[in-house]
Amino acid sequence: SPFYGRIIEREDQLARSYDYVIIGGGTAGLTVANRLSEDPKINVLVLEAGIPDQKEGIAILPRYLGGTMRTVYDWNVTTVPQEFLGAANSVQSLTIGKVLGGSSVLNGMMFDRPSPQDIDAWEELGNPGWNWQRLLPYYKKSETFTPPSPEQAARFGITWDPAVHGTQGYIQSSYPNYIYPLNQNFQDALISLGLQQSKDQAGSAIGVFWSPNNLNPHNQTRSSSRSGYYDDFTRRPNLHALTSRHVTKLLTDKSGGEVKIIGVEYVEAGKSQTKYVIKAKKEYILSAGTVHDPQILQLSGIGPKTLLDKHQIPVVVDLPGVGNGFQDHPMGHLILNLANVVHTPYEMEINATWDAEQKALYYKNRTGAWTAGGPNSVAFLPLGNYTDRAADIISSYSSQDATDHLRTGLDGSVLAGFKKQHEVLLRHLSTAKMAAMEFMWLSGANRRYQMPFSMAIQHPFSRGFIEINSVDPFVQPTIDLRTASNPVDLELYVEALKFQRKVVQTPAIQALGPSEVRPGSDTVTDDEIRQYFRGSISTMFHPSGTSGMMPREIGGVVDSKLRVHGVKNLRVVDASIIPLIPASHLQSTVYAIAEKASDMIKGDQ
Numbered sequence: 014s015p016f017y018g019r020i021i022e023r024e025d026q027l028a029r030s031y032d033y034v035i036i037g038g039g040t041a042g043l044t045v046a047n048r049l050s051e052d053p054k055i056n057v058l059v060l061e062a063g064i065p066d067q068k069e070g071i072a073i074l075p076r077y078l079g080g081t082m083r084t085v086y087d088w089n090v091t092t093v094p095q096e097f098l099g100a101a102n103s104v105q106s107l108t109i110g111k112v113l114g115g116s117s118v119l120n121g122m123m124f125d126r127p128s129p130q131d132i133d134a135w136e137e138l139g140n141p142g143w144n145w146q147r148l149l150p151y152y153k154k155s156e157t158f159t160p161p162s163p164e165q166a167a168r169f170g171i172t173w174d175p176a177v178h179g180t181q182g183y184i185q186s187s188y189p190n191y192i193y194p195l196n197q198n199f200q201d202a203l204i205s206l207g208l209q210q211s212k213d214q215a216g217s218a219i220g221v222f223w224s225p226n227n228l229n230p231h232n233q234t235r236s237s238s239r240s241g242y243y244d245d246f247t248r249r250p251n252l253h254a255l256t257s258r259h260v261t262k263l264l265t266d267k268s269g270g271e272v273k274i275i276g277v278e279y280v281e282a283g284k285s286q287t288k289y290v291i292k293a294k295k296e297y298i299l300s301a302g303t304v305h306d307p308q309i310l311q312l313s314g315i316g317p318k319t320l321l322d323k324h325q326i327p328v329v330v331d332l333p334g335v336g337n338g339f340q341d342h343p344m345g346h347l348i349l350n351l352a353n354v355v356h357t358p359y360e361m362e363i364n365a366t367w368d369a370e371q372k373a374l375y376y377k378n379r380t381g382a383w384t385a386g387g388p389n390s391v392a393f394l395p396l397g398n399y400t401d402r403a404a405d406i407i408s409s410y411s412s413q414d415a416t417d418h419l420r421t422g423l424d425g426s427v428l429a430g431f432k433k434q435h436e437v438l439l440r441h442l443s444t445a446k447m448a449a450m451e452f453m454w455l456s457g458a459n460r461r462y463q464m465p466f467s468m469a470i471q472h473p474f475s476r477g478f479i480e481i482n483s484v485d486p487f488v489q490p491t492i493d494l495r496t497a498s499n500p501v502d503l504e505l506y507v508e509a510l511k512f513q514r515k516v517v518q519t520p521a522i523q524a525l526g527p528s529e530v531r532p533g534s535d536t537v538t539d540d541e542i543r544q545y546f547r548g549s550i551s552t553m554f555h556p557s558g559t560s561g562m563m564p565r566e567i568g569g570v571v572d573s574k575l576r577v578h579g580v581k582n583l584r585v586v587d588a589s590i591i592p593l594i595p596a597s598h599l600q601s602t603v604y605a606i607a608e609k610a611s612d613m614i615k616g617d618q
């Protein structure tokens with residue numbers, strides 16, 4: 014067919030049948046599509062609600078990091094008012110990708126990994142085979158790591174361990190040709206406080222470390238699931254992507270005793286009168302992301318019975334976990350102005366001459382500050398590393414009844430699951446092997462200030478939810494992060510700010526002539542600090558957990574082969590299956606999950 018080998022545009026270009034239909038061509042969706050279509054006999058269709066980006070600056074240049082937010086490539090969804098936060102930041106926007114490549118086209122390009130314990134905890138929740146040792150090969154499989162140049166390695170002291178990196182994967186991880194010197198001040202400051210520096214974050218992400226970006230080292234542009242797993246494979250005749258197609262529900266059949274998916278219903282964007290149905294011979298794979306997976310499942314009658322009854326949707330599978338278990342990394346800031354002039358991404362915004370010089374360098378030979386955007390320097394710290402109140406905090410969590418601060422009306426199975434998570438988290442957080450807080454200089458991910466430090470809680474005990482509030486698939490589901498609903502989470506921020514202020518006092522930061530812009534000198538007491546965070550914490554864009562991988566008896570949505578409980582031929586593969594959010598930015602883990610899932614699906618063929 015003349016249409017093979019590209020993104021197809023019309024229904025009459027579809028193949029007669031597909032073995033797999035993948036709902037959502039995002040980070041995980043395109044990974045699975047690539048791997049399944051390696052077998053030329055297997056036909057794969059991806060249905061993606063967004064359009065392909067045009068490789069414009071905001072989508073591919075580190076200089077314009079963040080520029081896709083609130084554009085056509087963003088679903089532009091917002092939360093309901095957050096009752097545990099202050100009025101000023103009560104309604105939050107939650108950027109998520111609506112584009113071929115999904116959130117990997119919008120993300121902050123930080124390419125790090127969690128610590129082994131973060132993944133081992135998944136196995137402890139009843140998922141055999143989901144531990145660090147078994148997932149590490151998939152982190153490696155998805156990555157091609159390029160070490161920093163010898164000059165950069167020598168100048169900044171960047172070390173790495175080739176044993177934990179991949180060399181054949183489709184996602185490029187590398188250091189930009191230009192590294193902002195402030196990354197070094199940040200490292201030096203933390204080391205001067207006695208913190209350990211890891212040789213390589215990719216095998217043990219504790220302490221302060223250098224991190225690469227998802228950056229193509231050859232042309233210094235973003236590496237995304239689209240550039241890595243899709244663009245070079247469009248000549249495969251058995252891989253089709255149909256964009257601008259919004260999936261509205263899954264069609265189910267219960268007649269044989271077990272529940273089966275018998276088709277996917279979708280519409281073309283802007284033409285919702287005409288409904289199409291496409292069928293898969295083997296399986297359906299839901300990769301629509303943490304916000305939309307539960308919406309699609311619930312609209313299809315798979316979800317909590319009480320919610321389905323409320324909307325008069327016939328119950329196909331009563332699965333109380335669907336949409337519950339939402340987790341994210343809420344993020345707060347300490348912001349400095351610097352008296353001593355150093356180059357920062359902020360300078361791009363105020364110094365047109367410097368920006369133009371850097372632009373010229375970029376287009377001449379891919380050097381200069383336009384190559385840099387995503388953060389390269391970060392610290393993931395266990396409680397005992399940044400506060401002497403670690404024991405108090407652990408005991409505040411452990412003296413709670415695990416279900417004290419959850420939303421009301423949850424099914425017993427979901428409560429049992431959270432009890433189990435509570436236990437697993439407390440066991441690990443009291444060791445030096447699980448990070449509780451991430452500290453980072455945001456680099457180009459926040460270009461409004463010279464020195465925005467972020468602080469993000471890594472293992473919140475608060476849980477949010479996503480649920481439909483209409484049977485209309487085009488109405489955004491209710492997104493309730495419930496940030497800080499567990500009050501002990503806020504205590505971690507109080508301690509984090511005090512620690513961050515100590516960091517500012519170190520010679521490495523003092524050399525920059527810092528003055529605190531936020532929260533500022535009138536925020537001193539614990540109560541003032543709590544108020545500050547209530548009024549300012551926002552999401553770090555790491556939504557996960559709404560199709561949690563756990564046994565059904567404890568509120569799980571998918572089993573350890575990522576099959577939806579109670580449904581024969583449906584898997585979920587993306588960030589929503591993460592049962593406990595790890596201490597890391599999420600993309601490397603999403604790729605690893607998708608690579609592992611692809612092998613499991615092939616194995617079951």
Ligand SMILES: Cc1cc2nc3c(=O)[nH]c(=O)nc-3n(C[C@H](O)[C@H](O)[C@H](O)COP(=O)(O)OP(=O)(O)OC[C@H]3O[C@@H](n4cnc5c(N)ncnc54)[C@H](O)[C@@H]3O)c2cc1C
Pocket residue numbers: 036037038039040041042060061062063082108109110111112113114115116117119120121122123124125258259260261300301302303305306309387553554555556586587588589598599600601603
């Ligand atoms: C602004 C931002 C910054 C981030 N920064 C970083 C970072 O620096 N480092 C890092 O590691 N991670 C970062 N992340 C997180 C990381 O990018 C995500 O966790 C990851 O990309 C999620 O992958 P996914 O496959 O679960 O979902 P997505 O990649 O979002 O894919 C879901 C896809 O499904 C499609 N879809 C949804 N509903 C439907 C429907 N009804 N019909 C058809 N298609 C549908 C969507 O359009 C989308 O393409 C960031 C994320 C964002 C948004």
